[in-house]
Amino acid sequence: MAQGSIFSLFGSELSAETFDAQSFPLPRIANGVRVEVVAAGVVYEAPLLHVDPLQINAIFPSDVPVGPATSRVVRAGQASNAEPVKVVRTYPGLFVTNALQVRQEAHSNHRQEAAAQRYVDGQPQQLTLDAPAYPGGYVTLWSTGLFGPRGLDDVPVGLASRPAPRARVIVGGK
Numbered sequence: 686m687a688q689g690s691i692f693s694l695f696g697s698e699l700s701a702e703t704f705d706a707q708s709f710p711l712p713r714i715a716n717g718v719r720v721e722v723v724a725a726g727v728v729y730e731a732p733l734l735h736v737d738p739l740q741i742n743a744i745f746p747s748d749v750p751v752g753p754a755t756s757r758v759v760r761a762g763q764a765s766n767a768e769p770v771k772v773v774r775t776y777p778g779l780f781v782t783n784a785l786q787v788r789q790e791a792h793s794n795h796r797q798e799a800a801a802q803r804y805v806d807g808q809p810q811q812l813t814l815d816a817p818a819y820p821g822g823y824v825t826l827w828s829t830g831l832f833g834p835r836g837l838d839d840v841p842v843g844l845a846s847r848p849a850p851r852a853r854v855i856v857g858g859k
Contacts, residue, residue, distance in 0.1 A: 686756075687776040689747035694720065695740050696765075699758060703737040711744065717761045722746055724754035724772065745772075801825060 686692060704715040711732035713719055720731040720743050731743035741758065751774055755767035801812035802825045809825070810816060818824045 686745050686770050687773055688745060688749060690745050692745050693740055693742050694758060698738060699741055700736045700738055706734050719759050721759055722749050722754050722756050724749050
């Protein structure tokens, strides 16, 4: 798990109600639910983006040190089993448009598409396998795990305020 990255936990009875963050700073507890990461005996609470009975979306605390850790969900004072996590500085990943459907149909041949846009005549359109980008065109990709603004997990921070990572997208081997 990359420091400062967005992650999802799936389960059942994670929360009695749905919560969606509406402003910053992001809460550490919502609907009596929190996500804890434990590393070297220190407990870190993840800022929460979304909580519902089946899924939690949160930001992995950027101040958790690189190395082994565990994560757990705590609901109404009851902790889940701790799951091992390997904490890394970066681990890029693309968001997908239908992740929940893919999870529910894990054993089907359902295809997964990146959350991305292409631009046609200056207007953004959903980028899909059936509507690909054009050679020489521009695309927008939504990703996580590229780099984390250390200690700023729950506040909005624009890319202009920190150095942008160097990234290269390879399409069709080129």
